[in-house]
Amino acid sequence: MNRDDFPILNQQVYNRPLVYLDNAATTQKPLCVINALTEAYTTWNANIHRGVHHLSQVATARHEAARQRVADFIHAASSREIIFTKGTTDSINTLAFSFGEAFVHEGDEIIVSAVEHHSDIVPWQMLCQRKHATLRVIPLRPDLTLDLEAFPTLLSDRTRLVALAHVSNVLGTINPVRDIIRLAHERNIPVAIDGAQSVPHLIVDVQDLDCDFLSFSAHKIYGPTGLGVLYGKEHWLNLLPPAEGGGEMIEHVRWDNTTYNTLPYKFEAGTPDFIGSYALSRALDYIDETGRQAIVDYESELTRYLEEQLLTLAGIHVYAASLEKAGAVSFNAFRPDGELIHPFDVGTLLDRQGVAVRTGHHCAEPLIDHLGVPGTVRASLALYNTREDIDALLRALRTALAMLS
Numbered sequence: 591m592n593r594d595d596f597p598i599l600n601q602q603v604y605n606r607p608l609v610y611l612d613n614a615a616t617t618q619k620p621l622c623v624i625n626a627l628t629e630a631y632t633t634w635n636a637n638i639h640r641g642v643h644h645l646s647q648v649a650t651a652r653h654e655a656a657r658q659r660v661a662d663f664i665h666a667a668s669s670r671e672i673i674f675t676k677g678t679t680d681s682i683n684t685l686a687f688s689f690g691e692a693f694v695h696e697g698d699e700i701i702v703s704a705v706e707h708h709s710d711i712v713p714w715q716m717l718c719q720r721k722h723a724t725l726r727v728i729p730l731r732p733d734l735t736l737d738l739e740a741f742p743t744l745l746s747d748r749t750r751l752v753a754l755a756h757v758s759n760v761l762g763t764i765n766p767v768r769d770i771i772r773l774a775h776e777r778n779i780p781v782a783i784d785g786a787q788s789v790p791h792l793i794v795d796v797q798d799l800d801c802d803f804l805s806f807s808a809h810k811i812y813g814p815t816g817l818g819v820l821y822g823k824e825h826w827l828n829l830l831p832p833a834e835g836g837g838e839m840i841e842h843v844r845w846d847n848t849t850y851n852t853l854p855y856k857f858e859a860g861t862p863d864f865i866g867s868y869a870l871s872r873a874l875d876y877i878d879e880t881g882r883q884a885i886v887d888y889e890s891e892l893t894r895y896l897e898e899q900l901l902t903l904a905g906i907h908v909y910a911a912s913l914e915k916a917g918a919v920s921f922n923a924f925r926p927d928g929e930l931i932h933p934f935d936v937g938t939l940l941d942r943q944g945v946a947v948r949t950g951h952h953c954a955e956p957l958i959d960h961l962g963v964p965g966t967v968r969a970s971l972a973l974y975n976t977r978e979d980i981d982a983l984l985r986a987l988r989t990a991l992a993m994l995s
C-alpha cells in the first residue's frame with residue numbers, strides 16, 4: 591500500500607503533516623482514479639448509448655465495462671443487477687420509492703435497525719408516511735449489538751422489507767446481516783443492505799450474503815464523488831417500477847402509453863455519470879491490485895491497534911469497545927470529574943494539530959440519542975493509514991486532553 595499513490599495526503603495543515611482519519615465520510619483518491627478522470631475528458635468524452643459515432647461508442651463501452659466491473663466486485667449474478675445512482679442516499683431513496691409503489695400499502699410494516707444512518711431511516715419514514723405504513727426498529731442490547739432475539743418478534747405478516755446497515759458508520763461494528771437475512775427470508779421478506787461502510791472494508795459477496803438489495807457510494811471506496819450503486823436481485827428489479835422518468839429509461843414513448851426499458855436502464859433516467867463509473871472501475875482495479883484480503887487483514891489489524899491505543903488513555907470512553915469493527919472507532923473524552931468534553935472541542939484541537947477526525951452525530955441521531963451524548967469523535971481508517979497515523983492521533987489527543995481537562 592503506497593501512500594504516494596494518494597497525493598493529497600502529502601501536505602501540511604497548520605504546519606503539521608496531515609493525518610487523515612475521516613475516511614468513513616469520504617476517502618482520498620489514488621492517482622489512477624484522478625488520471626482516469628483527466629483521460630476521459632481529454633480523450634473520449636461523449637454522451638453514451640445514443641450515439642453512432644466513435645467517441646460515443648468508446649464511452650458506452652467504458653460505462654458498460656464499469657458496470658460489469660462493479661458486478662464482479664460484489665459478485666452479482668449479472669451486470670443487469672447493477673444500477674448506477676448518485677450515491678448510497680440516492681440508491682436507498684430510489685429503492686424506497688420504487689419498492690413502496692409496488693409493495694407497500696396501508697398497515698404494512700418496514701423494519702430498520704437502531705444504528706442506521708439518516709439515509710437508511712428518512713426514505714423509509716417518508717415511504718411509511720406516504721403509504722400509512724409503520725416503521726419498526728430492531729433495538730440494541732446494552733453492549734450495542736443488535737438484539738437478534740427481538741428481531742424475529744418484529745416480523746409479521748405485514749412486514750414488507752427489512753433495511754439495515756452492514757457496518758455502523760458510528761460504531762464501526764459489523765451487524766449480523768447473515769442472521770437477519772436468513773430469518774427474514776424464512777418469511778419471504780426481502781432485505782436491503784446499506785453497504786456504504788462495508789463494501790470499502792470487507793469482501794462483500796451479494797450472492798453469498800443472499801441480500802436482495804445493496805447500496806454503496808463510490809466516493810467512500812477511493813472512487814469519484816456523486817456516484818453510487820444500487821444492486822438488486824434481477825427477480826426483484828423486474829418487479830419494481832422505475833422511480834424516475836426521462837431519457838434512456840424508456841422503450842417507447844407515446845402520448846397514450848409509454849413502455850419502459852429493460853434492466854438496468856429502467857432505473858437510470860437521464861445521462862448517467864459515465865465518466866464517474868469509469869473512474870470507479872479504476873478504483874476497484876486499484877483495490878484488486880493491492881489485494882482485497884490483504885486490505886481487509888491490514889485494516890482490521892489497524893482498527894484493533896487504534897482501539898487498543900485509545901483505551902490506554904485515561905478519560906477516553908470507546909463505544910462498543912471489544913466488538914469486532916470495520917474501519918471506524920467512536921469515542922468521547924471525559925474530565926476527571928466525569929464531565930463529558932464536547933466532541934467538537936476535541937475535534938477542533940485535533941485539527942489544529944493536523945489530525946482530521948469527524949465529530950457530531952454522524953447523521954445517526956437516533957443512535958447518538960441512545961448513547962446519551964451530544965455526539966462522538968470518530969476516527970476512521972483506509973488502506974493508506976498507518977500505525978504512525980494512530981500514534982499521531984494519540985499524541986494530539988493527549989495534548990487536547992491536557993488543555994481541556
Ligand code: PLP
Nearest residue numbers: 677678679707709759786787807
Ligand atoms: N449509509 C451509511 C452507513 C453511511 O455511512 C453514509 C455516509 O456516511 C451513507 C449511508 C450516505 O452516503 P452518501 O452521502 O454517499 O449518499
